[in-house]
Amino acid sequence: xxxxxxxxxxxxxxxxxxxxxxxxxxxxxxxxxxxxxxxxxxxxxxxxxxxxxxxxxxxxxxxxxxxxxxxxxxxxxxxxxxxxxxxxxxxxxxxxxxxxxxxxxxxxxxxxxxxxxxxxxxxxxxxxxxxxxxxxxxxxxxxxxxxxxxxxxxxxxxxxxxxxxxxxxxxxxxxxxxxxxxxxxxxxxxxxxxxxxxxxxxxxxxxxxxxxxxxxxxxxxxxxxxxxxxxxxxxxxxxxxxxxxxxxxxxxxxxxxxxxxxxxxxxxxxxxxxxxxxxxxxxxxxxxxxxxxxxxxxxxxxxxxxxxxxxxxxxxxxxxxxxxxxxxxxxxxxxxxx
Amino acid sequence: xxxxxxxxxxxxxxxxxxxxxxxxxxxxxxxxxxxxxxxxxxxxxxxxxxxxxxxxxxxxxxxxxxxxxxxxxxxxxxxxxxxxxxxxxxxxxxxxxxxxxxxxxxxxxxxxxxxxxxxxxxxxxxxxxxxxxxxxxxxxxxxxxxxxxxxxxxxxxxxxxxxxxxxxxxxxxxxxxxxxxxxxxxxxxxxxxxxxxxxxxxxxxxxxxxxxxxxxxxxxxxxxxxxxxxxxxxxxxxxxxxxxxxxxxxxxxxxxxxxxxxxxxxxxxxxxxxxxxxxxxxxxxxxxxxxxxxxxxxxxxxxxxxxxxxxxxxxxxxxxxxxxxxxxxxxxxxxxxx
Numbered sequence: 116x117x118x119x120x121x122x123x124x125x126x127x128x129x130x131x132x133x134x135x136x137x138x139x140x141x142x143x144x145x146x147x148x149x150x151x152x153x154x155x156x157x158x159x160x161x162x163x164x165x166x167x168x169x170x171x172x173x174x175x176x177x178x179x180x181x182x183x184x185x186x187x188x189x190x191x192x193x194x195x196x197x198x199x200x201x202x203x204x205x206x207x208x209x210x211x212x213x214x215x216x217x218x219x220x221x222x223x224x225x226x227x228x229x230x231x232x233x234x235x236x237x238x239x240x241x242x243x244x245x246x247x248x249x250x251x252x253x254x255x256x257x258x259x260x261x262x263x264x265x266x267x268x269x270x271x272x273x274x275x276x277x278x279x280x281x282x283x284x285x286x287x288x289x290x291x292x293x294x295x296x297x298x299x300x301x302x303x304x305x306x307x308x309x310x311x312x313x314x315x316x317x318x319x320x321x322x323x324x325x326x327x328x329x330x331x332x333x334x335x336x337x338x339x340x341x342x343x344x345x346x347x348x349x350x351x352x353x354x355x356x357x358x359x360x361x362x363x364x365x366x367x368x369x370x371x372x373x374x375x376x377x378x379x380x381x382x383x384x385x386x387x388x389x390x391x392x393x394x395x396x397x398x399x400x401x402x403x404x405x406x407x408x409x410x411x412x413x414x415x416x417x418x419x420x421x422x423x424x425x426x427x428x429x430x431x432x433x434x435x436x437x438x439x440x441x442x443x444x445x446x447x448x449x450x451x452x453x
Numbered sequence: 454x455x456x457x458x459x460x461x462x463x464x465x466x467x468x469x470x471x472x473x474x475x476x477x478x479x480x481x482x483x484x485x486x487x488x489x490x491x492x493x494x495x496x497x498x499x500x501x502x503x504x505x506x507x508x509x510x511x512x513x514x515x516x517x518x519x520x521x522x523x524x525x526x527x528x529x530x531x532x533x534x535x536x537x538x539x540x541x542x543x544x545x546x547x548x549x550x551x552x553x554x555x556x557x558x559x560x561x562x563x564x565x566x567x568x569x570x571x572x573x574x575x576x577x578x579x580x581x582x583x584x585x586x587x588x589x590x591x592x593x594x595x596x597x598x599x600x601x602x603x604x605x606x607x608x609x610x611x612x613x614x615x616x617x618x619x620x621x622x623x624x625x626x627x628x629x630x631x632x633x634x635x636x637x638x639x640x641x642x643x644x645x646x647x648x649x650x651x652x653x654x655x656x657x658x659x660x661x662x663x664x665x666x667x668x669x670x671x672x673x674x675x676x677x678x679x680x681x682x683x684x685x686x687x688x689x690x691x692x693x694x695x696x697x698x699x700x701x702x703x704x705x706x707x708x709x710x711x712x713x714x715x716x717x718x719x720x721x722x723x724x725x726x727x728x729x730x731x732x733x734x735x736x737x738x739x740x741x742x743x744x745x746x747x748x749x750x751x752x753x754x755x756x757x758x759x760x761x762x763x764x765x766x767x768x769x770x771x772x773x774x775x776x777x778x779x780x781x782x783x784x785x786x787x788x789x790x791x
Contacts, residue, residue, distance in 0.1 A: 249701055260634055263642040296598055296685040304601035304682040328686040329693030341686075344642040347634040348666040348683045352690035355667030359587060360698040360730060367722040381719070384705040392698060 124218025135421020473759020
């Protein structure tokens, strides 16, 4: 099994991508990592590391689509970009099972949809991060940003894809909630009003009703369904709030002598806590609904995150989501015709 | 000046409403607090407190609209409810300047719009909480939940109302941002695409562009404009995340011996921190766009919050927002005809 990795995506590429990839092949057997990018440069970087030589390959790609470029233009005009080369390989090579990138989100999503193609029955693939909660459960927030404007049928499909994804992660009959501005059934915006009864009647969906954004982290639902705009607002609001509070806690701990003394005792625990809430460190968001797993890591990802994301890709490659998603869409009665 | 207070709104009414009101009149001169609710009951409660007798009055109202009731039905069928009586008094009595309630949000918003009336030129009043940030600045998030579905013109009016509100709070030329899923100009959903150029060209609006939800707490913008659904998602996501992290910090501090020792040194600072982020304790959200200030406190508000919200109402009564909002809407070219 080969896992493709965009060596020139993200703020800390290629150094941290390479370091993370080396760490990943050392941590787990059974896959080959393929770094996609400028071969000459990658050879120089790789020569500095010790690792099992047969575990890391290079797929040469001389171009990079930057975050400043219009994604569709980049995909069209840069066939030798890391993203385009990776998707071509994913499509053509049976052995290539998944792709990891911390580069331009737009380019990855557009490239995946156009080059790799959507799973049969899926109208709109969606971004789906795994959000850790205090009680140890994971919450899938789908869509967290791929589709700013959605129709009711899209959200119903997100519910199906989220359910299949949660199943693959070991959750039986995952609880699905609809993100709304109230927990009451009849509340929400026009889209919620349309989606709510559809989710209620869909076969194979364990729908538990509307959920307010403040309860996402409660872990009451396994899958939270939202349009990509609100889902993005929820995800980034939580991210910003967690960051702000942790910063303030740090300031409280180290901002005074008594705080410093207290901090000595707490240092380890606070560090652990910070890591607990940093979902970005644990891996990337799955772009679910395209023919092979594509995982988008945060643009600021570092070595540890790349390592985790590569390992995540390895386990996702074994999920075999495509067939399951098509079957589940048909069962639920929301498969798209083309 | 009279400030009307819904004595039977919120989980902790009437006890905490009364205690908070007594504390408010003791803390500040120059206003009379009018508790709206069952006179017999309120007389019994009030007899337990010592306070300047001429500072607290009672407006008898025998009914209560509960959170379980359909707001429009409640407003129509319960003329003797605290909310209906308060809005009638606000409308008829020149001296009555503002209304505070922790009761049914729906009933308060519907009642205010129907009974008190919209400010001339305002199509949709909006909920606007004051969110504290680390750098000491306050951010106004408008709309945070009154209008689940919005048109472009509504968001433009929110920008104007937020600007006037920030002005009243002493911020000159407040920075206005549009909540979006990216900071780039051309990103967002269909509504953002429509609103963005309108905000750019509006006179009197200091528009700084799109803002991601993760930056709301940065304090870079004084006013963040959103439709009521996304605004609600942002507000509640932040609320949930702050609560979860603070809970986890507490757990880290008191969950082990070394933590406990550390916690002793940190206790005061962490408590202060918790209060810093608890915007609900500081007061309520202004329902802006109706003829007199209506302030919605959190349903779980306690004594301290009621005290703060009553004092907030006193200062807002002096803002004279109505005329300023009408003038600003006309200046910006977004006043509604009726």
